[in-house]
Amino acid sequence: MIKLEGVKKAFGxxxxxDGVDFHVPEGHSLVIMGPSGSGKSxxxxxxxxxLNADAGRVSVMGKNVAELDRSGLRELRRDMGYxxxxxxxxxxxxxxxxxxxxxxxxxxxxxSEIRARVMHxxxxxxxxxxxxxxxxxxxxxxxxxxxxxxALVTEPNIILYDEPEAGLDPEMSASVSHMxxxxxxxxxxxxxxxxxxxxxALTVADTLAVFEKGRFLISGPPTEVLxxxxxxxxxxxxxxxx
Amino acid sequence: xxxxxxxxxxxxxxxxxGAGFTxxxxxxxxxxISHIPKRRRPLLDQMHLCGIKSLHVVLFVNFFIGMILALxxxxxxxxxxxxxxVGLAVSVAMVREMAPMMTAVVLAAxxxxxxxxxxxxxxxxEEVTALEVMSVDVYSYLVAPRVLALTLIAxxxxxxxxxxGILGGGLIAYSQLGLDFHGYxxxxxxxxxxxxxxxxxxxxxxxxxxxxxxxxxxxxxxxxNGLRATHGASxxxxxxRAAVRNSIIMIIVLNFFLGKIIYQ
Numbered sequence: 001m002i003k004l005e006g007v008k009k010a011f012g013x014x015x016x017x018d019g020v021d022f023h024v025p026e027g028h029s030l031v032i033m034g035p036s037g038s039g040k041s042x043x044x045x046x047x048x049x050x051l052n053a054d055a056g057r058v059s060v061m062g063k064n065v066a067e068l069d070r071s072g073l074r075e076l077r078r079d080m081g082y083x084x085x086x087x088x089x090x091x092x093x094x095x096x097x098x099x100x101x102x103x104x105x106x107x108x109x110x111x112s113e114i115r116a117r118v119m120h121x122x123x124x125x126x127x128x129x130x131x132x133x134x135x136x137x138x139x140x141x142x143x144x145x146x147x148x149x150x151a152l153v154t155e156p157n158i159i160l161y162d163e164p165e166a167g168l169d170p171e172m173s174a175s176v177s178h179m180x181x182x183x184x185x186x187x188x189x190x191x192x193x194x195x196x197x198x199x200x201a202l203t204v205a206d207t208l209a210v211f212e213k214g215r216f217l218i219s220g221p222p223t224e225v226l227x228x229x230x231x232x233x234x235x236x237x238x239x240x241x242x
Numbered sequence: 243x244x245x246x247x248x249x250x251x252x253x254x255x256x257x258x259x260g261a262g263f264t265x266x267x268x269x270x271x272x273x274x275i276s277h278i279p280k281r282r283r284p285l286l287d288q289m290h291l292c293g294i295k296s297l298h299v300v301l302f303v304n305f306f307i308g309m310i311l312a313l314x315x316x317x318x319x320x321x322x323x324x325x326x327x328v329g330l331a332v333s334v335a336m337v338r339e340m341a342p343m344m345t346a347v348v349l350a351a352x353x354x355x356x357x358x359x360x361x362x363x364x365x366x367x368e369e370v371t372a373l374e375v376m377s378v379d380v381y382s383y384l385v386a387p388r389v390l391a392l393t394l395i396a397x398x399x400x401x402x403x404x405x406x407g408i409l410g411g412g413l414i415a416y417s418q419l420g421l422d423f424h425g426y427x428x429x430x431x432x433x434x435x436x437x438x439x440x441x442x443x444x445x446x447x448x449x450x451x452x453x454x455x456x457x458x459x460x461x462x463x464x465x466x467n468g469l470r471a472t473h474g475a476s477x478x479x480x481x482x483r484a485a486v487r488n489s490i491i492m493i494i495v496l497n498f499f500l501g502k503i504i505y506q
Contacts, residue, residue: 048375050371050374050375074377077375077376077377078377080375082372082375084368084371084372085368086367086368088367088368088369088371088372089369089372090364090369090372090373091364091367091369101376101378102376102377102378105376105377105378105379105383106376106377106378150372150376154376
């Protein structure tokens with residue numbers, strides 16, 4: 001469903017992606033871990049077409065992302081949800097309007113259908129009571145859940161999570177991880193997650209990959225990666241587990 | 243670096259890229275004017291922000307501009323016994339030049355900066371990226387209402403500014419130059435009645451046309467600088483400063499060329 005083949009990307013003289021390859025089949029969950037600033041989020045931005053590779057190919061649902069025109073890209077993005085690291089909610093819109101925005105702008109749904117869909121998704125993240133609040137009036141954890149609800153409201157087939165646990169306390173972080181797991185198990189959603197949290201990775205991942213210096217050091221089932229003999233992987237994950 | 247690379251690097255220099263993006267944004271906003279019926283609410287919100295919230299400053303500044311013009315011109319004209327002509331001079335200067343330009347400068351300082359700061363903050367906090375990811379047309383959703391609002395509001399504010407400026411000049415003409423206030427107003431109106439175009443004095447419609455062009459330019463520059471903001475809070479500060487600076491430069495340059503085209 002998502003395939004990267006020999007993807008390279010440089011910003012100035014810094015080679016951020018240096019021949020990245022992976023394949024995420026439908027209904028599968030890939031979790032990418034790695035040091036801060038190593039370029040993990042850049043991978044997500046290539047998948048959703050915010051950045052184009054200098055070399056290599058990114059294909060999503062059989063379409064080469066780099067070859068899509070503006071309308072093709074919009075069409076593809078309607079099938080994808082993106083949870084931002086800092087939620088990125090529109091600050092002057094209420095929680096309800098933030099969720100209704102993509103439906104109002106990109107579908108022909110009636111107001112009652114939009115209301116029903118938004119309230120259903122808000123129920124899912126247990127935030128029905130906050131529908132009229134502004135993002136500035138709710139906590140960081142609630143903002144993150146609203147961000148997740150907004151990513152889900154268009155009922156995408158693919159969801160990309162950029163550090164879903166960032167800024168959350170351990171309890172809320174675990175709750176978001178379980179929500180991600182449920183989405184995969186109950187709705188068969190395909191996902192790529194970038195995270196620093198081993199517990200999030202273990203809850204969510206079918207495949208765990210460790211990324212550094214533009215390349216994957218290792219990828220495979222989470223238990224296999226955690227027990228890897230690769231020195232750098234052990235250093236990185238050991239520090240996380242400590 | 244070979245000559246071709248040097249030309250390429252010069253063409254890709256940030257100011258050139260910025261100017262290109264600003265022109266693209268202006269055209270993109272114009273192409274989305276048909277989306278405005280769907281954007282009535284944001285359009286009215288922006289008109290309120292641009293118009294009502296700037297009104298007192300615009301009127302205050304232009305009242306003083308009218309007074310300054312009357313004072314300086316009045317004393318000079320009095321040396322030649324022509325102080326009665328001060329109404330004519332003030333009204334022509336206010337309607338043709340000072341009201342459109344000073345209103346635009348105030349709008350650049352207050353509205354273009356606000357647009358750049360607001361959109362810049364949205365850009366660095368990934369809200370604009372979130373809109374792109376949700377397939378929301380950023381130019382239609384964020385830019386078109388702002389551009390149309392200021393393009394419509396600028397002529398309205400300019401009309402009020404010209405009236406207030408002429409009244410300010412009248413106050414000085416009466417209190418400092420010893421002229422009859424009604425005579426001053428009559429001379430002001432007579433000066434504007436020449437060359438009327440479908441009943442609208444030429445000086446007035448050219449002034450309003452300038453104001454519309456200034457409003458469009460300021461809003462596009464404000465939005466463009468905001469959408470190109472990078473590197474957090476300092477980046478937003480830089481984009482705000484650039485929006486005000488570039489708007490004022492463009493107002494002055496455009497004012498010269500528009501004046502040359504219209505009155506030559």
